[in-house]
Amino acid sequence: MYSDKPTQFKPERFIDSKVDFRGTNLSFMPFGSGRRICLGLDLAVRMLNLLLASLIHHFDWKLSNRMALEDIDIKDKIGITLQKAIALLAILVVVAKEFISLLHHMFGE
Numbered sequence: 001m002y003s004d005k006p007t008q009f010k011p012e013r014f015i016d017s018k019v020d021f022r023g024t025n026l027s028f029m030p031f032g033s034g035r036r037i038c039l040g041l042d043l044a045v046r047m048l049n050l051l052l053a054s055l056i057h058h059f060d061w062k063l064s065n066r067m068a069l070e071d072i073d074i075k076d077k078i079g080i081t082l083q084k085a086i087a088l089l090a091i092l093v094v095v096a097k098e099f100i101s102l103l104h105h106m107f108g109e
């Protein structure tokens, strides 16, 4: 099931799945496995949810005119860090009112 079109973005493949990301299932190990498994795993899992939820909550997003829906894919390219082979050109559209008032609160008028 997990090897079914592995390069396609299909998050639903994990619904009702018993495979986890903590290095016990070698078909899916984003943080590595065994003695050298990522030391920041727990921090990263918490921060990723918070970061992504904050970005989605505070901003509206749209795709750049230079990119079509069909161009979105999840292939990676090897480098010092792992990068997307085709960058996602997402544009921030509207800054939500709550975020503006948060900035005012933090930095004054």
Ligand code: HEM
Pocket: 030, 031, 032, 033, 034, 035, 036, 037, 038, 039, 040, 041, 043, 044, 048
């Ligand atoms: C989404 C975020 C992250 C991903 C996907 C990730 C992934 C990985 C992977 C694949 C490895 C290599 C594991 C292996 O060799 O088997 C690794 C190692 C490591 N990661 Fe992360 N990591 C993330 C975030 C973090 C964070 C936030 C920290 C620290 C605060 C961290 C600290 C480390 C350290 C210290 C190692 C080396 C462990 C060792 O060699 O013993 N990582 N990480």
